[in-house]
Amino acid sequence: MPQGKTGSTIWKAVKSFFSFWKDFLVGDSPVLALGVVIILAVAYLLRSYTYLAPATVIILVLALMTFTVWQKARKPRRNPQSQS
Amino acid sequence: MIDQSTILLFITVALASAVEATEALTILLASGITRGWRSTFEGALLALACLAIIVLAVGTALINYVPLYILRTVVGTLLLIFGLQWLTKAILRQTGFKAPHDEHDIYNKEVAVLSKDAGIRGKRDSLAFAVSFKGVLLEGMEIVMIVISFGLATRSGNQLAVASLGAFVGVAVMVVIAAVVAQPLSKVPENYMKLGVGIMLTVFGMFWMGEGAGVQWPLGDAFIPVLLAIVFLATLGLIAYFKRVHKEETEVSP
Numbered sequence: 001m002p003q004g005k006t007g008s009t010i011w012k013a014v015k016s017f018f019s020f021w022k023d024f025l026v027g028d029s030p031v032l033a034l035g036v037v038i039i040l041a042v043a044y045l046l047r048s049y050t051y052l053a054p055a056t057v058i059i060l061v062l063a064l065m066t067f068t069v070w071q072k073a074r075k076p077r078r079n080p081q082s083q084s
Numbered sequence: 085m086i087d088q089s090t091i092l093l094f095i096t097v098a099l100a101s102a103v104e105a106t107e108a109l110t111i112l113l114a115s116g117i118t119r120g121w122r123s124t125f126e127g128a129l130l131a132l133a134c135l136a137i138i139v140l141a142v143g144t145a146l147i148n149y150v151p152l153y154i155l156r157t158v159v160g161t162l163l164l165i166f167g168l169q170w171l172t173k174a175i176l177r178q179t180g181f182k183a184p185h186d187e188h189d190i191y192n193k194e195v196a197v198l199s200k201d202a203g204i205r206g207k208r209d210s211l212a213f214a215v216s217f218k219g220v221l222l223e224g225m226e227i228v229m230i231v232i233s234f235g236l237a238t239r240s241g242n243q244l245a246v247a248s249l250g251a252f253v254g255v256a257v258m259v260v261i262a263a264v265v266a267q268p269l270s271k272v273p274e275n276y277m278k279l280g281v282g283i284m285l286t287v288f289g290m291f292w293m294g295e296g297a298g299v300q301w302p303l304g305d306a307f308i309p310v311l312l313a314i315v316f317l318a319t320l321g322l323i324a325y326f327k328r329v330h331k332e333e334t335e336v337s338p
Contacts, residue, residue, distance in 0.1 A: 024225065025162070029169055036164050040157070040293055047298030054301050057294050058311070061164070061286065062318050068172045069322055073181045073329065 031071065035064040089305045093234050093243060094250040096284040100230050101254030103277050104223045107190075109262045111219030114194035119212035126208075127216030135224040143232050143244050152237075157296025159233040160289050166229070167285030174279035175319060179326040180334075184275050227251050230285070237292045283319060287311045 026033045039060045046053040108128075116124040146155060176182035198215065231251050235244030291308055294301060301307040 025165060027169055029172070032168050032172070033165050036161055036168070036293075039164075040161055040297055043294050043297035043299050047300075050300055051302075053299040054294065054307075057290060057299060058314060061168075061290050062315075065168055065172060065286070065318065066322060068168065069175050069326060072172065072176055073179070073326055 029068060032064065032068050035060075035067075039064065087305075089308060090243065090246055092284070092308065093288075094246055094253075096281065096288065097227075097230055097234050097247045097250030098254035098257075099277055100281045100285070101227045101251040102258050103274060103281060104227050105255040105258035106274055108220050108223035109258060110191050111194055111223075112216050113262065114191050115198055115212045115215045115219075118195050118198040119209050119215075123209040123212040124216040127213040127218075128220045131217045131220035131224060134221060135228050138228050139231055139244075139248065142228075143235060146232070146236055147244070153296050153298075155296075156237045156292045159237040160291065160293025160296050162229065162289070163233050163285050164289030164293055166226070167282055167287070167289045169282075170278050171282030171286055171315075171319065174275060174282050175322050175326065177275050178279065178323045180330040181326065227255070234288070237288075279319070283312065283315050287315050290315075 039057060042060060043053060043057050046056055112124055112128055115127075173182065177184050194215075198211065231244070231247040234250075235247035287308060291301060291311060303310070
């Protein structure tokens with residue numbers, strides 16, 4: 001079945017393409033990626049407030065950074081020698 | 085005239101590229117020494133050519149067809165994600181929650197894998213070619229993303245040439261050092277460099293994402309150093325706090 005074989009090869013290529021970009025952009029921190037998108041939405045909603053908008057973006061970014069470090073520090077470390 | 089944001093852009097791209105180059109060079113060194121240099125260089129050169137084509141093709145297409153505010157929003161969001169990923173990992177390494185990046189260890193693991201069936205030096209070696217191609221392409225993709233992002237999103241318009249030059253300088257410095265020492269670049273303060281780059285990517289990401297979304301930063305571009313100071317101080321605070329937490333944890337459970 002050459003057609004089926006070609007289809008499966010294309011499907012595999014498409015899957016590995018998206019999996020590469022998912023690993024590349026999201027990696028092991030989906031909360032972080034989602035958090036950044038939420039901050040973008042908040043920034044857009046508050047854009048007309050001269051001082052509130054920049055202050056909120058800064059506070060949210062620092063909060064997301066703190067939360068991500070706290071979350072990863074709390075995770076049970078099965079492999080403390082992990083390099084990634 | 086070279087302005088402050090151009091200098092910051094150049095330094096950030098050069099540092100980020102140097103960090104990624106350190107990791108790629110470890111793979112190349114392991115491949116070259118165990119499997120021979122010919123196929124290793126061929127794989128690396130092909131990967132570099134692919135990366136250059138991506139920068140030119142994607143960069144040019146984005147400049148010509150995508151409005152600046154959309155570019156800044158997308159680029160800022162991506163940079164903020166990258167920056168926070170780098171920064172949180174660097175903080176975890178500084179505080180002891182994550183093992184430091186050890187180029188010697190990575191080199192030894194690569195050598196162990198590549199040593200199997202070695203002994204075809206001088207001839208074409210598909211494994212050496214594939215390993216060096218993949219290593220340079222994957223590490224280089226991050227450089228490409230940073231070059232394109234920084235090159236397109238600045239207030240002064242297209243800075244692709246400055247960003248590309250920064251990447252070239254960062255990589256070239258590491259290649260020269262690697263050629264001189266001819267061993268894994270374990271003495272490069274990679275973790276500190278990642279911390280610095282993480283802070284810079286986070287700041288530029290936050291700034292451009294905000295601008296893209298319509299946020300008016302006080303003082304315009306001059307606010308970037310203020311953001312740098314804020315993120316730097318927050319990073320120092322987190323390192324101090326989580327170092328203490330790690331110390332207490334290790335004292336409680338030896």
